[in-house]
C-alpha cells in the first residue's frame with residue numbers, strides 16, 4: 001500500500017500485517033472489522049463489499065472495506081470458501097478505558113482446516129487438517145479435526161501418499177515448503193489432487209526432533225510409546241507440524257485435542273478416491289438432486305457425531321472377521337428388538353453434538369446455551385444406562401459399561417446456568433442468582449428499584465405537597481424528580497435543578513443521587529460478575545473434556561449401530577454371513593440406492609467361488625442394467641463389512657480387502673471424458689495392487705481407443721486378472737467378443753441381461769442370466785420394437801456380410817477369436833512382460849528405465865511414450 005502520513009493505528013495495523021503474512025487481516029475497530037489496502041480489495045471482491053477510502057481528501061488514499069463484527073462468522077465462511085486465510089485482530093482492552101490507542105492483537109488465524117465456528121461447518125462431515133512428512137520411503141500423514149478433537153496419524157509408503165490423502169477428504173494440507181518444489185516427489189503426488197488448500201510451512205517444523213518435543217509438550221507425556229509412533233520419524237514429524245500450526249493459528253493450546261490414534265491401513269478395506277466416486281458412496285456423480293449417494297440412503301443416525309462416524313464406517317469398512325461379527329451381533333439385536341431400538345433412537349434424538357460443543361467450551365467460545373445443550377444431553381444418559389440392562393450383544397454391553405454419567409458436570413451446570421440463557425453473554429441473565437450470594441445481592445439492589453422509586457415518589461409528594469410530582473429515569477440524565485411549571489413555587493430548597501423542559505423542571509436530591517449510583521453500579525457489577533462466574537463454570541466443565549469426549553464417542557457408536565439396524569428394519573435387509581475365504585453368494589441382491597428410489601427393482605443373484613466362477617463377464621445392450629448390477633455387488637460387500645445389513649434374501653460374503661473400480665470413458669460421468677491415458681493408469685493400478693482377496697469392478701474397459709486396441713486390451717487385462725491376480729471380478733462390456741473368454745478361461749463365466757417383448761414393446765427385465773448376449777442384439781431389439789420384418793432381415797444380411805469382410809481384413813478382427821487372441825498375447829507381452837518378443841526399440845527403452853528414480857508421473861509419461869512406440873509399430 002502507498003505510504004502516506006501514517007497514524008499510530010495504521011502503524012499498529014502494519015505491524016500486525018507483517019507478523020501474519022499470507023493472510024487477510026480483519027482489523028477490529030469499534031463495531032466493525034476493517035480491511036485495508038490490498039486486503040480490502042480482495043475482501044470486497046470475495047464478499048461483495050463496497051470499497052471506500054480511509055480519508056477522502058488524500059491522494060493515493062488507502063482502500064478500505066468493513067464488516068459488522070456480529071456478522072463475522074458468515075463472512076468468514078465465504079472467505080474460507082474462497083481459499084484464503086484470515087487473521088482476526090481484536091481489541092485487547094476496553095476502548096472506553098484505554099489510555100491512548102487501543103491495544104490490539106491477532107487472536108486467531110482462521111484457515112479451511114482450522115474452523116471451529118458452528119456456522120462454518122457441515123454437521124455431518126469432519127473438517128480435517130492434514131500434514132505430511134517424509135522420512136526415507138515412508139510418509140507420515142497427520143490428521144486432526146479441531147472442531148471435534150479427533151486426531152490420528154498413519155504411515156504409508158511414500159508413493160501412495162497422494163492416494164491416501166485424497167481418500168481422507170481433507171480441507172487443508174500442511175507440507176514442508178522444500179518438498180513442494182517442482183520435480184519433487186511430494187509436489188507431484190499432491191498437485192492435481194483434492195487435498196484442500198495446500199499450506200507451505202518451514203521444513204524445521206517437520207523435523208522429528210521438533211515433533212518429539214511438541215508431542216510431549218502437548219499431551220503432557222514423557223515418551224511417545226503410548227501412541228505407537230515411537231518407531232516412525234515420519235509420523236512424529238507430521239504430528240509435530242500440526243501441533244506447531246495449531247498453536248500458531250489458534251493462539252491457545254487446544255486442550256480438547258487429547259488423544260492421538262495411529263491408524264493402520266491394514267485394518268480397513270481400502271476404497272480409493274476413484275472407487276468412492278464410482279460407487280457414489282458419499283457423493284453422486286451427476287449434479288446434485290439427480291440421485292442419492294449410498295450414505296444419504298443408509299444414514300438413519302440421530303446425532304451429528306453419529307453421522308460423522310457412520311461416514312467413516314462407510315469409507316473404512318472392516319476386514320477383521322471378529323470385528324465384523326462383533327458389530328453384526330449388536331446390529332442384529334437392535335434389529336430384532338424393535339422396542340429397544342425405538343427407545344435408543346428416542347434417547348439419541350435428545351443429544352446434541354457433544355464433540356463440537358466441547359471444542360467450543362475448551363476454546364472459550366461456548367455460550368450459556370451450549371452449556372445448557374450439554375446439560376440436557378447428559379441428562380439422557382441415565383435413561384440409556386437403564387435401557388442397557390436388557391442388552392445381550394457383547395458390543396452393546398461393552399459400550400454401556402463405559403458410560404460415565406458425568407453427574408458432577410450436570411450438577412454444576414444445573415446449579416449455575418439458567419434454563420434458558422440469552423444467546424449473547426453480554427445480555428446478562430446467564431447465571432442463576434442462587435449460584436452466588438454476591439450476585440443475588442446485586443440483583444436485589446438492581447431489581448428492588450421499582451418499589452424503592454414508588455416509595456420515594458410518595459414520600460416526596462407528601463414532603464413537597466405537590467401531588468403531581470413524578471420520579472423518572474432517562475438514559476442521559478439518570479434519575480430525576482419532575483415538577484410541572486404550575487407547581488414551580490412549591491419546590492423545596494433541597495432540590496437541585498438538573499434540566500429544564502418546556503413546561504416542567506427536573507431536579508435531583510442527594511438521596512436520589514446516591515440511589516442512582518448504587519443501581520447503575522449494580523448493573524455493571526452484575527454483568528462483570530456474571531462473566532467471571534460463567535468463565536469459571538466453563539473452565540470447570542472444560543477440565544472434564546476427556547470424560548465428555550469418551551461419552552460422546554460411545555453415543556456416536558450407539559447411534560451408528562442403531563442406524564444400521566433401523567435401515568435394515570425399514571428396507572428389509574438381512575445380516576449376512578461372513579467368512580474369510582472368497583466364497584461369496586448373494587441371492588436376490590438389490591442395489592441399495594435404487595431399492596429405495598425405484599418402485600420396482602429386479603433382484604439378482606451373484607456367486608463367486610474357487611471351483612467355478614471367479615471372473616464374471618457381463619454382456620448386454622445399453623440400458624440393460626449392467627452397470628447397476630456390478631456396482632450393486634461391490635456395495636453389498638461394503639455394507640456387509642460395515643457390520644450392518646444388506647438388501648438381499650440371502651447373503652454370504654467372503655471378506656474383501658479392497659474394492660477396485662474402473663469405469664470406461666462413456667460411463668465416466670464424473671470426469672466428463674477420460675483419456676486413454678487415465679484409463680490405462682487406473683487399470684495398471686488395479687493390476688499391480690489387487691490381491692486374491694480384492695473385488696474388481698470393471699465397467700467398459702478399453703473404450704478410450706479404437707475397437708482393435710480396446711478389445712485386445714480388455715482381453716489381455718481379463719486374462720491377466722484371471723491367471724495372475726485371481727481376484728473376484730465383474731466385467732461389464734459391450735464388446736460381446738469378450739464373451740469368448742468366458743468359454744476359454746476356466747474360472748471365467750458369461751452372463752447377460754435378459755430382455756423380453758411385451759405387447760409389442762421391448763422390456764428390459766434387468767435380470768442377470770447365464771450365457772452371453774446375442775451378437776446381433778441391436779437388430780433383435782429393433783424387431784421387438786416394431787421395425788418391419790423386411791428391414792430387420794435386410795439388416796441381418798448386411799451384418800453377416802460385414803462380419804465376413806471384417807474377418808478377412810486384418811485391421812478388424814473383432815469376430816475372430818484366434819486372431820484376437822494372438823493380438824492380445826502380443827499386447828500382453830508388451831504390457832506385462834517386456835523381455836518377451838517385442839520391438840527392439842521398446843526393449844531398449846525399457847532397459848533404460850530407472851524406476852528407483854522415477855516419480856509416478858514420470859512413470860506414466862514413460863508409459864505413454866512406450867504405448868506411442870507400440871502403436872507406431874502396429875500401424
Ligand code: ADP
Nearest residue numbers: 600601602621622623624625626627628629766
Ligand atoms: P447399462 O450399464 O447396461 O447400460 P444401467 O446399469 O446403467 O445399464 O441401467 C440403466 C437403467 O436401468 C438404470 O438407470 C435403472 O433405472 C434401470 N435398472 C438397472 N438395473 C435394474 C434392476 N435390477 N431393476 C430395475 N431397474 C433397473
Ligand code: MG
Nearest residue numbers: 626627628667
Ligand atoms: Mg453401463
